[in-house]
Amino acid sequence: MADDLSTPARQLFPGYPSLPGMYAREVEGLTEAQLDRARPEKSWGKWSIRRQVSHMAYVNYRWFLGNWGPILFGQRPPRDMSLADTGGADRMLDPKRFRGLPILLGRLKDGCDLAWEILGGETLGSLREKVYSRRFVPGQPWPSGDSPRAWLENTMLKAHPRGVWIDPKDPGLVHYDLECTFRHVLWEGYAHLRTIQAHKREEGLKIEVPLDPGVGYLKVMRWE
Numbered sequence: 001m002a003d004d005l006s007t008p009a010r011q012l013f014p015g016y017p018s019l020p021g022m023y024a025r026e027v028e029g030l031t032e033a034q035l036d037r038a039r040p041e042k043s044w045g046k047w048s049i050r051r052q053v054s055h056m057a058y059v060n061y062r063w064f065l066g067n068w069g070p071i072l073f074g075q076r077p078p079r080d081m082s083l084a085d086t087g088g089a090d091r092m093l094d095p096k097r098f099r100g101l102p103i104l105l106g107r108l109k110d111g112c113d114l115a116w117e118i119l120g121g122e123t124l125g126s127l128r129e130k131v132y133s134r135r136f137v138p139g140q141p142w143p144s145g146d147s148p149r150a151w152l153e154n155t156m157l158k159a160h161p162r163g164v165w166i167d168p169k170d171p172g173l174v175h176y177d178l179e180c181t182f183r184h185v186l187w188e189g190y191a192h193l194r195t196i197q198a199h200k201r202e203e204g205l206k207i208e209v210p211l212d213p214g215v216g217y218l219k220v221m222r223w224e
Contacts, residue, residue: 003124004124005128007123007124008123009119009120009122009123009126010120012119012127013119013183013186015186015189016115016116016186017112019108019112020112022189022209023053023056023105023189023193026193026196026208027053027105028208030049030200030205034049034199034203035050035101036049036050037049037203038051039199042198042223042224043222043223043224044195044198044223044224045198045199047144048199049196049200050101050104052193052195052196053104053108053196054093054095055092056108056189056193057092057093057104057108057111058086058092058093058111059111059185059189060108060111060112060115061079061083061084061093061114062084062091063181063185064114064118064181065081066081068132069081069084071132079110079114082094083107083111090142090143090144091142115182119182122178126178127177127178127179127182128163128177130177131175131176131177131178132175132177132178134174134175134176135172135173136148136152136172138172152174154220155221158220159187159220160183160184162179162180163176163179163181163183164180164184183216186216187215187216187217188217190211190215190217190218191216191217191218191221194211194221195223197211
């Protein structure tokens with residue numbers, strides 16, 4: 001059966017409004033030491049809980065203001081574009097501006113609100129019509145040392161049913177439609193929440209938010 005392209009986009013991604021509350025529940029009551037403890041001996045542990053929250057707050061701004069902003073909004077973005085500026089940090093909100101946990105959680109909520117606002121004006125058909133293209137520079141890693149290309153090939157292309165593809169004439173060029181982008185950001189939200197839970201398990205702390213291991217990136221990623 002063909003997909004109904006008239007389906008309102010909010011019906012496709014109902015998880016955005018609840019994501020900030022899931023994070024707030026999971027980090028409630030943690031000490032500063034617990035928030036900032038990294039575990040570099042673990043594949044998932046390079047970033048502390050605070051950095052996980054900051055990254056997820058940043059992801060909405062990065063994708064919907066930074067990458068998609070010119071396509072969606074032209075010269076009239078609905079948020080200050082500086083929110084997509086890391087201040088030189090690695091894929092997180094500028095730590096000189098945003099550090100306290102309540103501030104980070106507030107930015108996460110605002111980013112999810114932004115996503116919800118965009119979804120309110122889209123349908124499945126319009127999400128699939130819009131395409132953002134990104135060039136990967138061969139051999140250029142993120143500051144963490146991880147490879148964007150490896151993430152694309154080992155995680156995104158395996159998890160997404162459609163909407164992300166390597167250009168058949170230019171293997172350095174990758175295309176994403178807006179439907180895939182909304183899936184990606186939401187699935188990142190669940191994956192980083194799962195990483196916060198992994199940190200808490202190492203501390204012997206109770207896990208507050210149940211996650212379905214069969215959803216999105218959770219089914220292709222591993223936390224040893």
